[in-house]
Every structure is written in C-alpha cells, then in structure tokens.
Amino acid sequence: xxxxxxxxxxxxxxxxSEIGLAIVRRSRDRSAGSLDRSSLRIMWITIWLSIAAGxxxxxxxxxxxxxxxxxxxxxxxxxxxxGLVLRxxxxxxxxxxxxxxxxxxxxxxxxxxxxxxxxxxxxxxxMMISFAGMGILLRHWTSLLVILIPITAALLYRxxxxxxxxxxxxxxxxxxxxxxxxxxxxxxx
Numbered sequence: 001x002x003x004x005x006x007x008x009x010x011x012x013x014x015x016x017s018e019i020g021l022a023i024v025r026r027s028r029d030r031s032a033g034s035l036d037r038s039s040l041r042i043m044w045i046t047i048w049l050s051i052a053a054g055x056x057x058x059x060x061x062x063x064x065x066x067x068x069x070x071x072x073x074x075x076x077x078x079x080x081x082x083g084l085v086l087r088x089x090x091x092x093x094x095x096x097x098x099x100x101x102x103x104x105x106x107x108x109x110x111x112x113x114x115x116x117x118x119x120x121x122x123x124x125x126x127m128m129i130s131f132a133g134m135g136i137l138l139r140h141w142t143s144l145l146v147i148l149i150p151i152t153a154a155l156l157y158r159x160x161x162x163x164x165x166x167x168x169x170x171x172x173x174x175x176x177x178x179x180x181x182x183x184x185x186x187x188x189x
Contacts, residue, residue, distance in 0.1 A: 004073065007137055010080055014130065017084070021091070022100050035165040036102040039158040046154035047131075054135060054143035063142040072139050079133025087126030090115045098123075102162050104169030110177045118186040120163075120177065124155050125184045159183060 057063065065072070091098045093114035097105055115122030131151055135144030166174045182189055 007073065007077060010077060011134070014080065014084060017088075035104070035161070037161050039154075039161040040101050043151075043154045043158050046150050050147045050150045051134065054138060054140070054147040057146055058138035058140040058143040060140070060142070064140050072136055076133045076135075076137025076139075079136060080130045081133075083126040083128070083130030083133060085126070086115060086129060087123045090121075090123035090126060102158075102165050104165055108170065110170055110173045112177065116181070118181070120181045120183050121159055124159060127155065128152065128184065 093116060094111055097108050097111065099105075115125075119125055128148070128151070131147050132144070135147045138144070138147075163174075163178065167178075
C-alpha cells in the first residue's frame with residue numbers, strides 16, 4: 001500500500017477539519033452531556049480504531065484489490081472529497097444548530113433545505129462516503145470492511161441517540177420530518 005502525497009494531505013485536512021469542529025462547535029449547554037449518552041466518544045473511538053486497523057490490514061498481501069485498473073486511487077480520493085463536501089454543506093446549512101455533541105438549542109427548528117431536503121442526516125452520509133473512499137484508497141477489501149462496518153454501527157447508534165433528543169426537543173415537527181425523509185440514503189434508508 002502506497003498513498004500519494006496528495007492522498008496524505010487530503011486525510012490530514014479531513015482530520016484537521018474534524019478536530020476544528022470538535023473544538024469550535026461543541027455545545028456548552030449542560031444538558032448536552034446527558035443527551036449525548038457517550039455517542040460522540042463511542043463514534044470517535046470506533047473511527048480511530050477502525051481506520052488504524054484498516055491501514056494495518058492494507059499492508060498485508062492478502063485481500064488487496066485493484067487488478068490492472070489504476071483508477072482506485074482516483075475513485076477513493078473523489079469519494080473522500082464528495083463526502084467532505086456533503087458533510088460541510090450539511091454543517092453550513094444547520095449553522096448555529098450544528099454541534100458535535102448531541103444538543104437541542106433553545107428555539108431550534110427543523111431544517112428541511114439544502115441536503116436535508118433529501119435525507120435526515122446528510123452529514124453522516126457524507127462521513128460514510130468519505131470512509132468508503134478511504135477504504136477504496138487503501139485498495140484492500142478487509143480494510144474497506146474493517147473501516148465501514150464498525151463505523152456504520154457506531155453512526156447508527158449515534159443517529160438513534162440524536163433522533164431521540166430531537167424528538168424530545170422539537171416534538172411533532174421532527175417526528176413529521178422523520179416520516180418524510182430517510183435517514184442516510186434517499187428513498188432507501
């Protein structure tokens with residue numbers, strides 16, 4: 001497994017943006033800790049362990065894919081970028097309502113514009129697209145699976161926690177929104 005300098009820079013930029021979000025967009029509301037139910041911690045531990053395992057597995061000779069097609073790196077980078085764009089579009093659409101820990105702000109309303117016109121959690125959809133891109137960039141089936149399966153499980157737990165808080169905080173407005181939008185993939189899930 002060899003990654004280009006641009007691939008490394010892209011991954012470093014992604015990590016830096018997530019660290020920046022964690023610092024700048026953490027809710028200061030005291031209720032956020034109880035609403036979050038450790039989902040942020042579980043999600044990030046799972047992400048880091050899955051990526052580390054995926055990178056280590058990518059160094060093994062068995063399980064690699066690619067054959068003669070040289071476009072895997074380009075596809076991986078394109079998916080990482082597409083996921084980042086979707087994630088940031090979702091974050092910017094929510095503006096002040098976006099926090100890294102689960103919290104419902106006073107006066108918060110359901111947003112149905114931008115990527116929220118298609119799914120309830122476009123930020124997480126963007127994350128999953130980026131992680132799929134990372135697995136493809138590593139060009140290893142086991143890496144792809146070790147990255148996607150645990151992270152998907154952690155995100156689904158996070159989504160459950162988040163939706164319970166949003167229903168409790170926003171009531172019927174969010175319940176109705178849930179009926180009209182799929183969680184992560186338009187028209188499917």
